[in-house]
Amino acid sequence: MIASIWKIFMLVRRDFLEEFSYRFKIFLELLSTVTYASIFYFVAKIFSGVVPESLSKYGGDYFSFVLIGLAFTGYLNTGLNTFTTTIRNEQMLGTLEYIISTPTPLSLVFTARLVWNFIYNSFTLLLYLAFGIVFLSANYPHVNWAAIPLIMILSLAAFNGLGMISAGFILVYKRGDPINLIFSFASMLLGGVFFPVEVLPGTLKTASSFVPMTYTLRLMRDACIEGAGFRALVPDLAVLSIICAVLVPASFIFFSAALNKAKRDGSLTHY
Amino acid sequence: MIAIEKLTKTYRSSLLNPIGGQESVKALDDVSFSIKKGSLVSLVGCNGAGKTTLIKILSTLVLHDSGQAIVNGADVRTDPLKVRKSIGLFTGDERSFYWRLTVRDNLILFGSLQNVPRKKLVTKAGELLETFGLSGAADRPVRTLSSGMKQRLSLARCLIHDPPVLLLDEPTRGIDPLLQAQTIGMIRDGIVRDAGKTALVATHNLDEAIALGGETAVLAKGSLVFFGRPDDSEHLFGLLGSENTGFNPELKRT
Numbered sequence: 001m002i003a004s005i006w007k008i009f010m011l012v013r014r015d016f017l018e019e020f021s022y023r024f025k026i027f028l029e030l031l032s033t034v035t036y037a038s039i040f041y042f043v044a045k046i047f048s049g050v051v052p053e054s055l056s057k058y059g060g061d062y063f064s065f066v067l068i069g070l071a072f073t074g075y076l077n078t079g080l081n082t083f084t085t086t087i088r089n090e091q092m093l094g095t096l097e098y099i100i101s102t103p104t105p106l107s108l109v110f111t112a113r114l115v116w117n118f119i120y121n122s123f124t125l126l127l128y129l130a131f132g133i134v135f136l137s138a139n140y141p142h143v144n145w146a147a148i149p150l151i152m153i154l155s156l157a158a159f160n161g162l163g164m165i166s167a168g169f170i171l172v173y174k175r176g177d178p179i180n181l182i183f184s185f186a187s188m189l190l191g192g193v194f195f196p197v198e199v200l201p202g203t204l205k206t207a208s209s210f211v212p213m214t215y216t217l218r219l220m221r222d223a224c225i226e227g228a229g230f231r232a233l234v235p236d237l238a239v240l241s242i243i244c245a246v247l248v249p250a251s252f253i254f255f256s257a258a259l260n261k262a263k264r265d266g267s268l269t270h271y
Numbered sequence: 272m273i274a275i276e277k278l279t280k281t282y283r284s285s286l287l288n289p290i291g292g293q294e295s296v297k298a299l300d301d302v303s304f305s306i307k308k309g310s311l312v313s314l315v316g317c318n319g320a321g322k323t324t325l326i327k328i329l330s331t332l333v334l335h336d337s338g339q340a341i342v343n344g345a346d347v348r349t350d351p352l353k354v355r356k357s358i359g360l361f362t363g364d365e366r367s368f369y370w371r372l373t374v375r376d377n378l379i380l381f382g383s384l385q386n387v388p389r390k391k392l393v394t395k396a397g398e399l400l401e402t403f404g405l406s407g408a409a410d411r412p413v414r415t416l417s418s419g420m421k422q423r424l425s426l427a428r429c430l431i432h433d434p435p436v437l438l439l440d441e442p443t444r445g446i447d448p449l450l451q452a453q454t455i456g457m458i459r460d461g462i463v464r465d466a467g468k469t470a471l472v473a474t475h476n477l478d479e480a481i482a483l484g485g486e487t488a489v490l491a492k493g494s495l496v497f498f499g500r501p502d503d504s505e506h507l508f509g510l511l512g513s514e515n516t517g518f519n520p521e522l523k524r525t
């Protein structure tokens with residue numbers, strides 16, 4: 001256990017050193033966070049004074065509503081992309097084969113990448129929210145702080161399950177990854193990032209119930225804007241738990257099968 | 272220490288990946304030989320003869336179709352974790368480092384992945400950097416190293432966890448003749464004779480195979496055509512055979 005934690009620390013340290021060796025990239029990412037938040041602040045000003053019915057549940061403030069969508073979408077899409085990015089990076093760096101030839105399981109390498117992304121993206125998420133609250137008057141008066149970690153853990157697990165399935169496709173097909181494509185678009189269109197799911201027409205509204213992002217964002221908004229208690233959050237938490245219970249083991253099975261196929265094909269390093 | 276018996280591997284194209292080619296390629300065909308503990312075997316063959324495939328199977332990176340491969344008492348298919356603990360792999364790919372990290376950071380990171388205890392790791396890394404003449408470059412990013420220095424760093428990485436078995440795929444590729452000679456001497460004398468490690472060294476260079484001094488396995492189109500001590504590089508050259516490459520040896524001689 002201690003040895004595994006040490007390895008994770010070393011891998012996270014690697015990611016930190018690599019990331020901060022590209023300082024201009026970090027500056028641009030911070031700039032883009034501030035810019036996105038500002039864009040939606042001005043979009044929200046168009047509706048100031050008007051409270052659409054679909055937003056009344058969320059206090060009527062579009063900017064507070066969409067800021068949560070923006071902040072958590074980036075956060076969760078990282079879970080979706082982390083494993084594919086890790087596989088691609090290690091293939092292109094030529095380190096994948098070497099890592100697989102060590103006694104360290106690939107799952108631990110993934111875990112370390114996840115820890116790093118969690119740290120880095122938490123910082124981005126906090127920046128989004130802090131910038132929105134301090135400079136752009138986003139308003140979250142009744143936050144249910146206790147619910148947030150639970151929602152985050154379940155959401156990350158669900159998105160990481162999808163991410164591992166994505167990585168399996170990348171190992172076998174190199175550039176053909178339907179999972180990432182489908183769920184990225186589905187999350188944007190159906191997950192309620194920019195507008196409440198309630199405004200979708202019937203069929204799309206039904207389809208949105210198959211997208212994990214729908215539950216995550218609804219839970220987050222209920223917890224942050226309405227300050228909803230656990231009793232009110234239980235139905236969506238239960239659905240998210242079921243999604244995790246199915247996705248996480250399925251993703252491990254799928255990824256192991258993909259890894260074995262790549263080993264049979266001798267294509268681990270191909271990209 | 273290494274036992275290979277009737278090892279066969281065919282790469283098959285996938286219907287869903289047509290750009291990978293439509294033909295199946297037999298990379299290894301019924302290959303059998305063994306390497307005793309503390310000895311060295313050179314693996315010689317033309318491009319596509321199956322050398323890298325064999326090294327990858329022994330390092331658990333490629334799954335074989337049939338036959339058996341045992342490394343340090345463990346079967347590569349059924350006990351890959353034990354195999355991985357026993358081997359030091361040299362892939363010959365100079366990209367296989369994190370280029371923005373320093374030489375020392377790379378060595379320590381890979382050492383940690385090889386289960387080297389934390390306290391021992393820094394000392395061991397320092398010793399290896401000294402041995403391979405990289406102490407002066409220890410705090411430089413890997414991207415600033417020459418090809419020869421990266422090759423030396425790869426060899427140091429192979430030894431960071433003190434494995435009993437080394438699988439070296441073209442350890443002298445892309446380096447100058449002087450460094451080639453030093454590397455061969457280091458493998459033959461320092462690693463195998465003095466440290467008692469077992470090594471399988473794949474190479475294109477026939478003189479190098481002779482200089483390494485051990486037995487030689489010659490692969491041609493996936494088949495083992497010779498295993499033993501060759502007389503000289505001319506002997507090995509004859510074993511490769513023009514029919515195996517489509518290349519005319521007479522022309523090459525001129």
